Amino acid sequence: xxxxxxxxxxxxxxxxxxxxxxxxxxxxxxxxxxxxxxxxxxxxxxxxxxxxxxxxxxxxxxxxxxxxxxxxxxxxxxxxxxxxxxxxxxxxxxx
Amino acid sequence: xxxxxxxxxxxxxxxxxxxxxxxxxxxxxxxxxxxxxxxxxxxxxxxxxxxxxxxxxxxxxxxxxxxxxxxxxxxxxxxxxxxxxxxxxxxxxxxxxxxxxxxxxxxxxxxxxxxxxxxxxxxxxxxxxxxxxxxxxxxxxxxxxxxxxxxxxxxxxxxxxxxxxxxxxxxxxxxxxxxxxxxxxxxxxxxxxxxxxxxxxxxxxxxxxxxxxxxxxxxxxxxxxxxxxxxxxxxxxxxxxxxxxxxxxxxxxxxxxxxxxxxxxxxxxxxxxxxxxxxxxxxxxxxxxxxxxxxxxxxxxxxxxxxxxxxxxxxxxxxxxxxxxxxxxxxxxxxxxxxxxxxxxxxxxxxxxxxxxxxxxxxxxxxxxxxxxxxxxxxxxxxxxxxxxxxxxxx
Numbered sequence: 001x002x003x004x005x006x007x008x009x010x011x012x013x014x015x016x017x018x019x020x021x022x023x024x025x026x027x028x029x030x031x032x033x034x035x036x037x038x039x040x041x042x043x044x045x046x047x048x049x050x051x052x053x054x055x056x057x058x059x060x061x062x063x064x065x066x067x068x069x070x071x072x073x074x075x076x077x078x079x080x081x082x083x084x085x086x087x088x089x090x091x092x093x094x095x
Numbered sequence: 096x097x098x099x100x101x102x103x104x105x106x107x108x109x110x111x112x113x114x115x116x117x118x119x120x121x122x123x124x125x126x127x128x129x130x131x132x133x134x135x136x137x138x139x140x141x142x143x144x145x146x147x148x149x150x151x152x153x154x155x156x157x158x159x160x161x162x163x164x165x166x167x168x169x170x171x172x173x174x175x176x177x178x179x180x181x182x183x184x185x186x187x188x189x190x191x192x193x194x195x196x197x198x199x200x201x202x203x204x205x206x207x208x209x210x211x212x213x214x215x216x217x218x219x220x221x222x223x224x225x226x227x228x229x230x231x232x233x234x235x236x237x238x239x240x241x242x243x244x245x246x247x248x249x250x251x252x253x254x255x256x257x258x259x260x261x262x263x264x265x266x267x268x269x270x271x272x273x274x275x276x277x278x279x280x281x282x283x284x285x286x287x288x289x290x291x292x293x294x295x296x297x298x299x300x301x302x303x304x305x306x307x308x309x310x311x312x313x314x315x316x317x318x319x320x321x322x323x324x325x326x327x328x329x330x331x332x333x334x335x336x337x338x339x340x341x342x343x344x345x346x347x348x349x350x351x352x353x354x355x356x357x358x359x360x361x362x363x364x365x366x367x368x369x370x371x372x373x374x375x376x377x378x379x380x381x382x383x384x385x386x387x388x389x390x391x392x393x394x395x396x397x398x399x400x401x402x403x404x405x406x407x408x409x410x411x412x413x414x415x416x417x418x419x420x421x422x423x424x425x426x427x428x429x430x431x432x433x434x435x436x437x438x439x440x441x442x443x444x445x446x447x448x449x450x451x452x453x454x455x456x457x458x459x460x461x462x463x464x465x466x467x468x469x470x471x472x473x474x475x476x477x478x479x480x481x482x483x484x485x486x487x488x489x490x
Contacts (some may be wrong), residue, residue, distance in 0.1 A: 021130075043123045049137050072096050075126055094388035 026056040028087075035071075036063060036087070044070070044078070052080055054058045062088040097316055099131055107149040107173035118143050124158045143212030144169065181395050198404075205235050207268040207401050214274025217255065222272055225249050231270075234411065237263055265407030287336040290323040291317045294334040296347035299479065306339030316345070338486065343483045348458060349449055352426040353441035353472045355434045359427050364394075367421040372400065375399070375413040390421040435463055442490035455479045 012022045020027035020039050029037040038054055038061060045053035045060065047070065052063045068082030113121055118141070125132055137143050147155070152168075159166045181187060183460055188271040208226065210219050226232070229245045242261045256274035261268060290306070298314050306323040310316060322403055325339040371384040396418045403409045429437060450456070458477035463470055 009480065016157075044119050045120065047119050047135075047137060048140070069137075070122070071133060073122065073126065073132045073135060074099070075129050084209075 024057040026058070026061070028061065030084070030087075033084050034081055036084055037077060038080075041076050041078050044073075049082075054078060058093055059089060059091040062086075062090065064088075065074070100120055100133065103133075103146070103148050104173050107171070107175035108146050109152055109168050110172065111145055111147055111152070111155070111158075112167050112169055113143045113145065113164050113278040114167075115159075115162060116141060117164065121158060121162045121164050125155075126164060128158065130154060133181045133457055149173075149175070164204055164227045201410055203229070203237055203409065204409045204411075205237060205240070205263065206233060206267045207403075208233060208269065209267060209269045211269065211271045212274065213272070217272060217274045222249075222270065225252065228269065229270060230306065231261065239267075242355060247489055265405065267403075267407040273438040286338065287325045287488045288322055288338055288485045289325045289488055290339045290341060290343070291444040291486045292320045292343075292345075292482055293484045294318060294345070294480070294482050296345035296480070296482060298322075298343065298345050301341070302338070302343070303341035305337045306341060310343070322483050334337045339485075341483075342481065344479055345482045346477045347480050347482070349446055349476045349478060350473060351442045351445040351449075352471060353445065354469050354472050355429060355438040355441070356408050356469045357431075357434055358468070359429070359430050360424050361427055363423050363425070365421045365423050369419045371419065373415040373417065375415055377411060381416070388419050390419060392424065393419045393421050395419050395457055431465070434470040435472065438463070438470050439474060442472050444473040446474060450476065450478060450481075452478075 008017070008019065008022050018027075019025055024040055026041055027037075027039040029039075031037070038056070039054050041054050041061075043055040045055050047053075049068060050066060052062065052068055052070075054061045054063070063080060063084060064086040066083040066085070068080055068084070071079040071081045073079075111187055115121065118137070121143075122132070122135070130147065132145045135143060135145040155166050158164075191421060208223065208231065212219065212222070227246070227251070229248045231240055231245055232317070240263065242263070246259050250259060255275050256272055258271075258273040260271040260391055262271075263269075284477040295317055296315070298310050298312050298316060300312060301308050301310060301322065303323045305327070306325050307327060309321045309324050316322065322343050323339040323341045326334050326336045341378070342345050369389065371382075371388075373383055374381045398416045398418065400414045400416065401409050402412045403412055442461075447453070455478050456476050457479055460475045460477075462475075465471075
């Protein structure tokens with residue numbers, strides 16, 4: 001199973017290695033209103049043309065829009081393209 | 096990501112559809128199995144299309160069973176499928192390999208010689224001839240050509256070439272030639288010399304700075320006549336040799352003749368053109384037209400073009416373009432006066448090409464001879480010129 005790692009150690013902090021590389025925290029990149037790239041995702045919970053729910057290590061990302069495709073999918077990244085109108089973030093972490 | 100897609104094109108990929116109620120689960124299972132999916136599109140609640148590589152497709156069966164989905168192939172894409180389609184087309188394959196083979200063979204020969212000349216006096220045909228003699232000709236195997244030896248041989252044989260370079264690029268041989276400038280014959284300042292005439296003419300003025308003038312003004316001299324001799328005679332010194340210097344002005348005659356018939360046919364282009372093409376393969380000509388020409392009388396200009404595949408890959412096929420332009424002939428009747436004018440004009444035209452300096456023209460005489468059907472004009476220009484060249488005295 002995939003290890004869940006949420007913090008960086010000292011060396012990684014010193015060398016300024018990007019957070020998404022060393023930990024499992026997702027990186028969400030929105031290009032225009034049409035492409036959304038999520039790195040370090042953990043699974044697709046729901047996929048419809050108008051709604052995509054993506055599970056990550058720290059919570060769920062809900063994307064609403066129109067004519068949305070999953071353009072690319074592999075173990076770490078997912079690229080959603082279409083007319084994106086809303087993005088909700090739902091944290092599952094207990095503080 | 097793009098690399099993954101490119102890999103998909105080369106190793107082949109399939110366009111699949113998935114039908115089922117647990118499509119999200121299906122996608123997640125793919126993720127866990129490290130299967131790369133792209134262009135996933137959901138058509139409706141239970142129907143989804145996606146692209147997947149061939150190798151990963153076999154793994155899908157298990158996942159489909161687990162998630163209770165139906166998986167089917169819509170389209171097969173990529174190089175392996177493309178090749179598979181052509182496996183059965185044997186003639187296509189044979190022709191393809193024949194073409195590639197012939198290209199490979201053709202590329203081993205020289206099919207075009209391009210000559211670049213710097214200088215005016217050198218002619219392309221002459222250089223082409225000496226190239227042919229030394230083993231660089233169209234149709235020669237490239238491995239038989241020894242560029243260095245050819246250059247050496249030609250430079251030994253011809254002394255009007257200062258530099259020569261041959262470059263074999265593809266099937267094209269680029270020959271660059273630089274003309275050698277002719278050295279003027281330098282007469283040493285210490286050497287004794289005469290001044291001799293280099294033109295026929297009548298001496299107008301002679302002025303010997305050093306040396307002895309041998310002709311008087313008014314004398315008519317021929318080419319090679321001694322004008323100023325390179326020796327001086329003194330009362331006390333006796334004969335001593337010098338380098339003759341001086342100025343000689345002479346009037347030189349230039350004559351040209353031209354005849355004009357009273358009845359002349361003139362040719363004029365009507366401006367109508369037509370183009371025809373032919374193909375030339377090793378002197379075997381194939382005409383691509385049926386009729387010769389629509390025109391009654393016409394001039395034809397041939398332009399040959401070497402065909403090439405790439406910038407320097409010529410093939411031994413020539414395209415001949417025939418440009419037929421229609422012409423019209425009509426007769427002109429000159430009166431005597433008009434014919435005289437015309438004849439004089441033509442003669443003067445010829446003369447003007449000969450004479451460089453027109454300011455020195457002193458006298459123009461025109462003689463007309465009228466024959467039965469023609470007028471002949473003889474135009475003579477009298478031109479003042481400095482004549483005389485140095486000639487070494489040989490003892």
